[in-house]
Amino acid sequence: MKIEPRRLLELLAVARHGSISGAAEAVNMSQPALSQSIALLEREVGVKVLERGRQGARLNDFGDALVFYAQALESLLGRAGEEIRMRSLGLEGTLALGITPVTAVDLVPRCLELLMRESPNIAIKVIDGLDQEITEMLRTRQLDVLVRRLGIAPQYTDIEEEPLFGVDWSLIAAPDHPLAQRASVRLSELADVQWVLPAGGSAFRQQMELVFASVGQTWPERGISTNSILAIKSIVMNSACVSVISPRLVEVEAAAGRLKVIPLEDVGPPRPVGLVWRRGEKLSPVAARFAKIIRTLAQEENELRRAAVATP
Template sequence: MAPNFHQLHIFYMVAEKGSFSGAAQALRMTQPAVTMQIQSLEDYYGTKMFNRTTKKMELTEAGKALLPFARRSMELMKETESSMAKFAHTLEGRLQLGASLTVGEYILPRLLGPFGQEYPNISVRMKVMNTQQIVEEILSHQLNFGLVEAPVKHPDVHTEKVLNDELLLILPAGHPLADQQTITLKDALSYPFVLREQGSGTRQVMEEAFKRQGVQSESIRIGMELGSTGAVKSAVEANLGLSILSPSSVKHEVALGLLIVKRIEGMTFHRSFYSVYLKSALLPISALTFLSFIRERDLSQYL
């Protein structure tokens, strides 16, 4: 029989990993099953695809010729599944993903509701953890994909921008700046700030925007550094300082009249959220459907 996509996928993974055992682990197959599929491919073409030695496995000339076709078949299958995902309204299955802290606590919960209404037969399992942990679990095949607040630089991981967000100035109710129609950067910097810890994506966006206005991080009066957005909100509410946060994260407090959201004149604080997954993996249709949902819909009504 002519080679099928499954065999080309296995061949591609063996070439990428450099071993049958590495490909078997990545594909969640047994090593004998991987070996059998490669042998079947070699039998069909009547030539060896790999030179096997005790130290490593290298592509033969025939294997090198086949590799770009296998890669193209992978890319075509990914494009096909991504295109078809938007039509899968009766889809069943489980959506398994990781989300970094801000995404998992404040963004995704508001999107999973409308997604669940449209795809009621897809159950969701979400882990909220930091980006490094998400990447580690993707690499070890414990997670299909993740949503994070910054691009991931790893040779085996694909990063794609899927959502945009804007941060704004957060004030406690009754603050002297609350009634001002226009708040300048000078106005805001005359008060202490309550910020996330160094390395936080939210803080990085704020500091970069300030630097574009000629304000260095050292000149910001930091009243407090806290390890979670929830703690930052509580500190601002207690009038311990101002902050720069996503309006999505303070929606509840604003509705209760505890916090106020304002713009700083002439400044924008934009950031993006990214999907991350293995370059060599084919995402399950449930994951492709969800990524298609958040890429192509107007989600502003939920956030």
């Protein structure tokens, strides 16, 4: 079966605009020409892809399946054009990287610094989003590679995952907070504390909801909500509020004595964070360099942490 790529992009326009007329205007075609193109696409694939009615054109299941590949094609063409534009400006290439909040600190920035030092003539775009969002962006070729928690987003046969390191969650409090003197606490026993936690709609909030759900706790309604990790840390340092966060995000403040990190007993073992890419596809040269660097740094960090734990 051979599909004309242009027809996929035209089907994508119909999906976005919900009608042949709206899509025809968007792609600068006449309605009859676009209708004929969709009919030819249906002939190529051997099934109907649109249900036409008084309310417009609606994709059926076959059309939805094709739109996924149409989005990937659109992204791929856009990335190709951007790559050529960058090379025409004297740059070597590009990297589109997807991350989540817990991976935005420490390891990924160090990797990017080493990558830029090794390859200064590159352009890097970093997207911070929900696990599911950046996974879909990877699948539709808007991103080259991800660094995110594993086992959170749905499992797809077209992506591959490689664990790099583990992330745990701890309670943070001001040094003079009553809980700061505890060697450890249980999340399930903190019903009466004042919280500062991520607001809705963020990747950080999604991750925290899973932490509370893992111990059978409902999301706390009392306290302060914000999508700024900087604000969460500052509020905890200057108030009686506490929060749940990865110790990686507060290493500087903890080392300076501004925050106390208290291990949580009941949230389970560290969650794996890893590298994610499209299965069966060769990484671009820049993405391959990034992957090599982050693997090396993760291995070195894991060895240091194991040595620290083994030291009496």
